[in-house]
Amino acid sequence: MxxxxxxxxxxxxxxxxxxxxxxxxxxxxxxxxxxxxTDYFLYVPLLPEVASGVLEPRRVTVSLPDTLPGVRVVLxxxxxxxxxxxxxxxxxxxxxxxxxxxxxxxxxxxxxxKLLPIPGVNEHAHGFRTLPEALYLRDHLTRQIELADLSDDPAERAARCTFVVVGAGYTGTEVAAHCVSATDLLVRRHPRLAGQQVRWLLLDLADRVLPELDERMSVTAQKVLDARGVETRFGTSVREATSDGVHLSDGEFIPTRSLIWCVGVxxxxxxxxxxxxxxxxxxxxxxxxxxxxxxxxxxxxxxxxxxxxxxxxxxxxxxxxxxxxxxxxxxxxxxxSYGHGSFRPYRHKDLGFVVDLGGAQAAANPLHVPISGPLAKAVTRGYHLASIPGNRIRVAADWTLESLLSRQGVQLGLVPPAAVPLDTASPELVHPVGR
Incomplete structure (x- = not known):
């Protein structure tokens, strides 16, 4: 049969x-x-570490043919x-x-x-939900700092060293927290940029970061962002995006070459x-x-x-x-439905949430017990290692090397801007892990 x-x-x-x-x-x-x-499962929660140079890109991809015996993969x-x-x-x-x-x-x-009818966003913003987008952002951050170093115009330098993230949910908060540290490291490698302010703005219409989580986790994340110099603007979004910057809903214009769209899916x-x-x-x-x-x-x-x-x-x-x-x-x-086992309804129990904030910082509430700092970081990384269905040793090795060696900061030039349009309909899921 x-x-x-x-x-x-x-x-x-x-x-x-x-x-x-x-x-x-x-x-x-x-x-x-x-x-x-694609022929891989993408472990999206670790993409901020790819964008900031902590993890190599293949670490967050799990081969479908290698891990799904008996399953035919059609690309x-x-x-x-x-x-x-x-x-x-x-x-x-x-x-x-x-x-x-x-x-x-x-x-x-x-x-x-998730797209909004805001003039210029589709043309000038880039999302953060796929591996190409993370690789593009990694190159883009490096390129902007290097171009700022080449310029003698203070206004151009300031614009290239300004980065705007829209959306203070899981993705936007983690991107800002991880990448601000990455750009600080890049600037320190360019003596001509000594004293140059690297400005990161995190915008959201909500009244706090991580609005979907317990307020105690929001407080932890806010403290980390404040300590790293990230400006958080609440009740604020983008009214229009241009090649020279963004007009905010409160009327302010921010000169920038970097608009990162993390408003959701x-x-x-x-x-x-x-x-x-x-x-x-x-x-x-x-x-x-x-x-x-x-x-x-x-x-x-x-x-x-x-x-x-x-x-x-x-x-x-x-x-x-x-x-x-x-x-x-x-x-x-x-x-x-083929007679193997019985039908079961969907039931679940909330296990808590984890938010990786880069460095030794994280916010977590495993089994609804709120923790922060290095302990939360250990819990967060342990959760990721348990959840990713492959590459655990390689991921752990990259984390170890990150603590021992200086981070590499080079452009690979693998993903041109045209390859990562904001309105892409890529079906890869973006999910906050453990959430």
């Missing part, structure tokens, strides 16, 4: 865990296919899911169109950058094209992660509006903690 085909759309936190679970439960009894634009960008005919249409790495049929489908295509637009019921762009599912009227389709992670049993009437937030659990459960319920 022909084996049933299970297709997993997307290899972010949810999709990777679904594939890993099915590899264990259904290998041999079903054909398991994972469609993803492609999904652009259409045909539910009536049970087909997935995609574009492969060379631009050719192809399609796959399925018997069961797990939709875990994740999210894309939105579900992949492919979800809207399905013609099914959605909630804020996320596919509505039941407590078993199944799509109503389509029992052969399951959805999880950022793509799914999963009912939150701990908050009746609400859905789970778009975090890695939920995505990992939902990916595992979706795989288990797909296996149950």
């Amino acid at each position: 022909k084996r049933p085909r299970i297709v997993i759309a997307g290899a972010g936190f949810a999709g990777y865990q679904a594939a890993r679970t099915l590899s264990r439960l259904a290998r041999g009894s079903a054909e398991i296919i994972l469609i993803n634009p 492609g960008e999904i652009d259409q899911i045909d539910l009536p005919d049970r087909r997935i249409c995609y574009v492969d790495g060379e631009g050719d169109r192809a399609e796959l049929s399925y018997d069961r489908l797990i939709v875990s295509i994740g999210s894309v950058n 939105r579900p992949d637009p492919v979800v809207d094209d399905l013609g099914l019921t959605t909630l804020k762009g996320r596919l509505v599912v039941d407590e078993f992660l199944a799509v109503p009227q389509h029992p052969e389709v399951y959805a999880c992670g950022d793509a799914a509006a999963v009912p939150d049993p701990n908050r009746p009437g609400e859905v789970t937030p778009m975090t890695a903690q939920h995505a990992v659990r939902q990916g595992k459960l979706a795989a288990q319920n797909v296996a149950a």
Whole structure:
């Protein structure tokens, strides 16, 4: 008899865990296919350390073929899911169109950058959610400091040494905290820039950093940012972006060549094209992660509006903690649909949150016990090492070398600006880990 085909759309936190679970439960009894634009799972929470030069880029990538035995990896960008005919249409790495049929489908295509109708942002800002974007930012920071060193114009020097981050959530806070230390190191290597102020601004419409977390964690992060000279502006955002700087909503103009967009994510637009019921762009599912009227389709992670049993009437937030659990459960319920095990509803318990602030600083509340400083740093790094599904020794080695040797500060020139447009629809998930 022909084996049933299970297709997993997307290899972010949810999709990777679904594939890993099915590899264990259904290998041999079903054909398991994972469609993803890259041949790796990206461990997004460590991207700030890639951008700041602490980790080498391959440390945060986990090979799909190497870690998913029995799973066929198909490289492609999904652009259409045909539910009536049970087909997935995609574009492969060379631009050719192809399609796959399925018997069961797990939709875990994740999210894309959240865009706002602000003039100039799409043209002059860069996001921070993929490996190319982290590599581009790493080069960009180095380039701006080097160009500032070459200039004799004080105004140009100041603009090139000014960096604006929009969004004080997990990503924006970690990017500012890590990268301000990186630019300080770069400036110290250029004697001509002695005394030059390196200015970092972190903007958000909220009234504090990390507004989605316990206020005690916000206080810890704020103290670290203040100590490193990061200017935090609350109730403030960008009104317009230009090649010379940004106009803020309070009327001030900030001369800068660096606008880093970290305002969050939105579900992949492919979800809207399905013609099914959605909630804020996320596919509505039941407590078993199944799509109503389509029992052969399951959805999880950022793509799914999963009912939150701990908050009746609400859905789970778009975090890695939920995505990992939902990916595992979706795989288990797909296996149950073929008689392997039983169906289970989604249940969860909040394990706490971690925020890496660079250096020896972090904020964490494991099991809701708030901690900060070196202890929180140890907990945060321990969590990352336990959570990343590969490269643990290499990551730990880079952390050790960082504490012993000076950080390298060179441009690799691998990612041109045109390769990382803000409006990219990359399906790689961005999730705050442990959150």
